[in-house]
Amino acid sequence: MSSESTGKTREIDIKVRTLAHPSRGELQLDAVLSALSDPIRRQIVSQLADVPGEQACSAFQLPVSKSTSTHHFRVLREAGVIEQHYRGTAILNSLRAADLEAQFPGLLRAVLQVGIKEAPSSATATATAGESQARHPNAKA
């Protein structure tokens, strides 16, 4: 539909590039627990919880390739743990803390509280020392 109607640049249907999210009531404990089972995804969630405001995917120093990053962000979004929306070419992420608290009270806090001792180097300690956080070999800088 609306492909090349007259040969001019007349694309009427605006492709907004929306991302699908489950509503608050659709959150499934299965999906949320599975999503939080992965250490990399917990790292993402932890950073989102520590740093206020929205953050682009590129703001995360994950020890995996870009493709794999995309995968993890999608799992978190489809589980309803994070919210994602486009801003230019970037995607801004934020934690759905309120929705999670409404459906599974105490869960997020319980999981994040552990991360403090088990997996340090959350964004709060970014400038602490010699960068113990592993980056992916294919990382640019």
Added chain:
Amino acid sequence: MSSESTGKTREIDIKVRTLAHPSRGELQLDAVLSALSDPIRRQIVSQLADVPGEQACSAFQLPVSKSTSTHHFRVLREAGVIEQHYRGTAILNSLRAADLEAQFPGLLRAVLQVGIKEAPSSATATATAGESQARHPNAKA
């Protein structure tokens, strides 16, 4: 070894049939969350939390085969969520609630609290009505 040494009942090496458990300090959030991601395993944990005292594996009406049951119990034990020990041919199970609370405070409560509305028919409501709990086709009675 020690099969029929003299033909009498002289088995010296006592096979206690012990089950391996992680110690409290060895509990891994990864393993615990993965273990709790499965609905069947949450059903087991939920029943253990509701009914006081130890319960044999056969006390659970799970919608899977016996082999699969064994598998799920083992996953829970190896993650450190439950404790198992032999009593005759049966295995008695109990929740390691204190250990879990020590390592991941609030986690167990958060997960179990959800089960109340998402998955009814916990042992507290056993005698409520017409047995909506699915049993496995291969079940005996």
Added chain:
DNA sequence: AGGCAAGTACGACACCCTTCGTAGTACGAG
């Protein structure tokens, strides 16, 4: 217009997980 940066889509691979059935072991009861 051209190039770059941020992500996505797709296909491939290896591994793990859930499930089952069948066979085996250990213990208690008749």
Added chain:
DNA sequence: CTCGTACTACGAAGGGTGTCGTACTTGCCT
């Protein structure tokens, strides 16, 4: 001693997951 009960062990099938590389789309900037 023989049988039944309560599980485990093992192997197999089927689907899912984490990982990657390559190719593609989209939008911003010069």
